[in-house]
Amino acid sequence: MAVKIVESHTVSPSSGEHTLLPLLYFDLIWLDFVLTESFYVYPLKCSESRFLETIVVNLIHSLSLTLKHFLPLSSKIIFPLSSAAMPVSRYTNGDSVSLTIATSDDDFSYVASNRPKAADGLHHLVPQMPAAVYSSDVIKFSALAIQLTLFPNQGICIGFTHHHSICDAITFSAFVHTWASINKSNVIKYLPFYGRDSVQDSGKLTIAQWNQMKANRPTVSPTLPLPSDKVRATFHLTDSQIDKLKSWVAIKKPSIGRPSSFVVACAYLWSCLAKSEVDNDDDDETQYLCSPVNCRGRLDPPLPENYFGNCSIQLIAALSHGTLKGNDGFVAAAEAVADAVKIAVKSTRVSEFYENRSEIFSKLSGKRVVWVAGSSKIDHCGADYGWGRAVKYECVHTDFNGAVHLCKGRQGGIDMGFSMPKPNMFSFTSIFNKYLFINSNL
Incomplete structure (x- = not known):
């Protein structure tokens, strides 16, 4: 370019x-x-x-x-x-x-x-x-x-x-x-x-x-090479598709109740990534999904939503690779993510998490982790400078850490943007579209 x-x-x-x-x-x-x-x-x-x-x-x-x-x-x-x-x-x-x-x-x-x-x-x-x-x-x-x-x-x-x-x-x-x-x-x-x-x-x-x-110098400029071996794409879940995914979870796992849009989006993403992996035959391997959770309103005392700064902790969901890629992988993933959300939103979790953060993340080192960035509630495309809503939002620094960025879609639903090597992207695209088609027949 x-x-x-x-x-x-x-x-x-x-x-x-x-x-x-x-x-x-x-x-x-x-x-x-x-x-x-x-x-x-x-x-x-x-x-x-x-x-x-x-x-x-x-x-x-x-x-x-x-x-x-x-x-x-x-x-x-x-x-x-x-x-x-x-x-x-x-x-x-x-x-x-x-x-x-x-x-x-x-x-x-x-x-x-x-x-x-x-x-x-x-x-x-x-x-x-x-x-x-x-x-x-x-x-x-x-x-x-x-x-x-x-x-x-x-x-x-x-x-x-x-x-x-x-x-x-x-x-x-x-x-x-x-x-x-x-x-x-x-x-x-x-x-x-x-x-x-x-x-x-x-x-x-x-x-x-x-x-x-304090022993770690801050990041003050880009130091990583550009991702010449990756392609970037955005995948969209419409409101209708999200509702059908919610219904599927409610039918298959009534104990969860009706899950949130965030839960089903993360679960669908996670299970599709596992199904599309071509280099992993270890069904017993534990895989993880981590995502920031806004905790402004969940602190004691709560902070207003317009609090300037950072204010989040990480939810961490875990499942075996074999479960994730199985026929009921999406439902199992939804249950795991929903349980992780319940833990993360407790006010007592903030102190517990930050007191043990280094230990928690050291256990994830070398593991297969889907890192989620952003929030499915943020409407990036709604920023109108006088030319109408944006038609596209990209969070490109995730090229360096492999994260998936979630945000509200331009016309509703949820967008998921990320990059990976081209063969992996084609494999994921096929799986993502295939199971959406299956669920569309609910």
């Missing part, structure tokens, strides 16, 4: 005072995680002159207005090299977000499609993070970079690279929707809540997590 950089800008908040925001245990675990890369795709017949002279100008102005409410995204994350200090997000007047303006002459419909496409070709649509600043006592690195790419007379792509330690998908989606709303109609629909004082067990868990993390 050919992308030409035509302009570079830095955008500062329209106003803001010096601000320090502590990173808590929910945030610290992401310091050495790969940078989060995603983009939104909008059809729009637009010339390059109109793009540069009108659309970009408006987007810069609305971004500046939005950032004053989301100061940590334009701040510097401070990683101390002294054991006496703790990581913080620090905003100082003049801090800014890097904004890259680009054009591409590639086929826009190809980028916007769900069909398999070369994974490495999509990373040109997200920006490089500015270089970190090193000194004797700290490392300072940016939280966010943005890229606007015009496909002349076809559409616009808005790409983001952000550091996961500053916020999770719920917070970041709120920022994107707020920017879109201000750009479209100068309406602010969301204001973040920055309170840290009442976060459950934050004192002891933050110190304990920092003691485990």
Whole structure:
């Protein structure tokens, strides 16, 4: 994919005072995680002159207005090299977000499609993070970079690279929707809540997590090679298909009750992946599915949904490979995921999980794990800058860690996007479509 950089800008908040925001245990675990890369795709017949002279100008102005409410995204994350200090997000007047303006002459419909496409070709649509600043006592690195790419007379792509330690998908989606709303109609629909004082067990868990993390340098720029051996595709479950999957579980396993959309989507994905594996004949091998669970409303006391930052724990479901790939693999997977959700949502689980997190994940090392990212409740395509809803959302950093990204589909249902080697993708596609057809006859 050919992308030409035509302009570079830095955008500062329209106003803001010096601000320090502590990173808590929910945030610290992401310091050495790969940078989060995603983009939104909008059809729009637009010339390059109109793009540069009108659309970009408006987007810069609305971004500046939005950032004053989301100061940590334009701040510097401070990683101390002294054991006496703790990581913080620090905003100082003049801090800014890097904004890259680009054009591409590639086929826009190809980028916007769900069909398999070369994974490495999509990373040109997200920006490089500015270089970190090193000194004797700290490392300072940016939280966010943005890229606007015009496909002349076809559409616009808005790409983001952000550091996961500053916020999770719920917070970041709120920022994107707020920017879109201000750009479209100068309406602010969301204001973040920055309170840290009442976060459950934050004192002891933050110190304990920092003691485990401080020897690991933070991830400040991409260091991994592009995934030249993978193709990326998006698979969609419609609302009707999800309802039929729920009914199938309720019939086959009444004790579960009627499962959630998230449970059946994860279960169907997990069982199809197991069925499509061609290099595994060990039916006794335990396989796992892990997914973040938002726990804002489940803490004691609960946090509001507009809490800015990270606030999740991992659910972990386990089943044997033989069970997953069997005729009732989907139902068994639904039961395992539903049980894992029940455990994860208990308020007592937060402290228990973070106190034992290192041990929990060490047991998963070397195992077959389906890592789920995102949330089936987040409507990424709903961010409307004045050109209508996005037709496509991609979370491309999952190319590096093999995760599957879930989000709400553009017209309902659930989208599942991921990458894998081409032969594996074709095998999975066949299984995914085959069993949807079988279940459609319920």
